[in-house]
Amino acid sequence: MPDKEGLIKEALGYLLEEPLLQEIGQVSRYKQVKAQEVIINVGEEFNWMPIVIHGSIKVSRENDEGNELLLYYIEGGDTCAMTLQCCMRKTKSEIKATAMEDSELLMIPIEKTEQWMQDYRSWREYILQSYHTRLTEMMETVDAIAFMRLDERLLKYLKDQAKLLGSLEIIHTHQQIAEDLHSSRVVISRLLKQLEVKGLLTLHRNKIILSEI
Amino acid sequence: MPDKEGLIKEALGYLLEEPLLQEIGQVSRYKQVKAQEVIINVGEEFNWMPIVIHGSIKVSRENDEGNELLLYYIEGGDTCAMTLQCCMRKTKSEIKATAMEDSELLMIPIEKTEQWMQDYRSWREYILQSYHTRLTEMMETVDAIAFMRLDERLLKYLKDQAKLLGSLEIIHTHQQIAEDLHSSRVVISRLLKQLEVKGLLTLHRNKIILSEI
DNA sequence: TTTGTAACGTAACCTAGGTGACAGAAATGG
DNA sequence: CCATTTCTGTCACCTAGGTTACGTTACAAA
Numbered sequence: 001m002p003d004k005e006g007l008i009k010e011a012l013g014y015l016l017e018e019p020l021l022q023e024i025g026q027v028s029r030y031k032q033v034k035a036q037e038v039i040i041n042v043g044e045e046f047n048w049m050p051i052v053i054h055g056s057i058k059v060s061r062e063n064d065e066g067n068e069l070l071l072y073y074i075e076g077g078d079t080c081a082m083t084l085q086c087c088m089r090k091t092k093s094e095i096k097a098t099a100m101e102d103s104e105l106l107m108i109p110i111e112k113t114e115q116w117m118q119d120y121r122s123w124r125e126y127i128l129q130s131y132h133t134r135l136t137e138m139m140e141t142v143d144a145i146a147f148m149r150l151d152e153r154l155l156k157y158l159k160d161q162a163k164l165l166g167s168l169e170i171i172h173t174h175q176q177i178a179e180d181l182h183s184s185r186v187v188i189s190r191l192l193k194q195l196e197v198k199g200l201l202t203l204h205r206n207k208i209i210l211s212e213i
Numbered sequence: 214m215p216d217k218e219g220l221i222k223e224a225l226g227y228l229l230e231e232p233l234l235q236e237i238g239q240v241s242r243y244k245q246v247k248a249q250e251v252i253i254n255v256g257e258e259f260n261w262m263p264i265v266i267h268g269s270i271k272v273s274r275e276n277d278e279g280n281e282l283l284l285y286y287i288e289g290g291d292t293c294a295m296t297l298q299c300c301m302r303k304t305k306s307e308i309k310a311t312a313m314e315d316s317e318l319l320m321i322p323i324e325k326t327e328q329w330m331q332d333y334r335s336w337r338e339y340i341l342q343s344y345h346t347r348l349t350e351m352m353e354t355v356d357a358i359a360f361m362r363l364d365e366r367l368l369k370y371l372k373d374q375a376k377l378l379g380s381l382e383i384i385h386t387h388q389q390i391a392e393d394l395h396s397s398r399v400v401i402s403r404l405l406k407q408l409e410v411k412g413l414l415t416l417h418r419n420k421i422i423l424s425e426i
Numbered sequence: 427t428t429t430g431t432a433a434c435g436t437a438a439c440c441t442a443g444g445t446g447a448c449a450g451a452a453a454t455g456g
Numbered sequence: 457c458c459a460t461t462t463c464t465g466t467c468a469c470c471t472a473g474g475t476t477a478c479g480t481t482a483c484a485a486a
Binding site: 063065067069071085095127128136138139141142146182 | 295
Binding site for chain 4: 427428429430431432433434435436437438439440441442443444445446447448449450451452453454455456
């Protein structure tokens with residue numbers, strides 16, 4: 001177990017009040033997840049509210065027919081409001097959360113969150129801000145699906161990944177990308193090849209290297 | 214001016230605490246809007262948080278190139294969390310809100326909302342519930358755009374409208390429908406004709422009559 | 427009654443993207 | 457080393473939906 005208090009302070013110190021940080025230190029559970037690990041799946045119930053203190057999480061939607069679509073990412077310091085609500089109303093999750101890299105989470109027992117809404121102004125703002133960020137990102141997602149062409153979405157996807165993981169090398173198969181964008185492998189291969197011809201990236205097995213962000 | 218206290222009690226009485234209802238009565242402004250009236254537009258700032266007490270509001274996204282897309286509806290008793298946040302952070306609206314029928318709104322001054330978050334449990338729950346509902350509806354919208362075919366979306370759209378306005382007669386031109394679904398008039402006419410041939414509806418000038426909900 | 431206009435119908439055509447099929451290249455595991 | 461799997465490239469083909477174009481209705485105003 002690393003220095004939990006230190007990690008909390010580092011990740012959340014600029015967002016939350018000191019006494020709240022201490023409470024978090026007392027009641028939260030520290031958890032490490034490996035890259036590609038599924039943290040929550042559609043239909044599951046969940047009694048802890050996760051806060052990402054290090055790493056990044058991919059949140060996607062999956063419907064009954066197995067169609068999948070990437071919705072947004074959660075980075076260090078963020079939480080997932082959708083999960084929060086899933087906890088508080090004791091409803092089932094409508095989303096799937098997957099670690100994009102090895103990450104560290106704080107798990108907060110839900111019974112605390114309601115109390116903190118009452119006691120801490122910074123907690124209220126944190127939660128509301130989280131909801132707002134998620135809604136805004138959902139809008140961007142809607143924009144992308146509704147208004148952009150697949151090749152533009154693909155390029156945006158690659159650049160987002162690069163920014164998030166801080167590397168121009170994207171370790172993915174075409175199949176994985178196709179799933180995130182809800183397309184098919186053949187189409188992704190085709191469009192990637194076009195982007196390569198334009199000089200925007202180079203293709204390798206399991207790996208794509210962007211020329212620039 | 215109608216009996217504002219009565220309206221408030223009727224629309225929000227089962228959601229909010231009595232003392233809060235009284236405060237709302239004191240500080241809110243009552244506003245009537247006509248059908249098709251634009252309540253908020255993209256890029257505008259807004260200093261009041263609206264609560265719909267009667268009628269229904271259509272919320273849509275519009276981007277720089279003038280592309281439009283229907284996101285969700287707000288019905289009686291609901292508020293628009295996106296607007297709330299737009300107020301609290303003093304940021305510009307990312308959405309457009311249009312009255313679908315003659316409607317009545319309560320306008321709450323934003324400086325109250327933060328205070329109420331502290332004082333009233335029912336207010337906190339109301340706001341969080343609103344955010345959650347909006348997020349859930351955004352997910353449904355994403356599902357629809359990403360996974361459904363246009364004819365299915367069109368039928369869903371018509372049924373949603375019928376349910377919302379409580380009538381099988383939908384007063385819209387094909388052009389208006391095309392804008393809400395981000396398609397083109399020709400395509401909508403084509404698909405409507407197909408649905409008519411299948412016996413699911415009948416077509417008239419400015420009007421579509423559904424066979425059933 | 428005529429005339430102008432907004433709404434609707436429909437045909438011909440185009441393109442983005444999905445599908446199936448198959449071959450070659452790269453890794454992996456005995 | 458070979459065998460197997462996994463990934464990628466690239467055919468040919470199909471379909472949903474967008475676009476252009478133009479005619480036909482319905483209705484309102486004069």
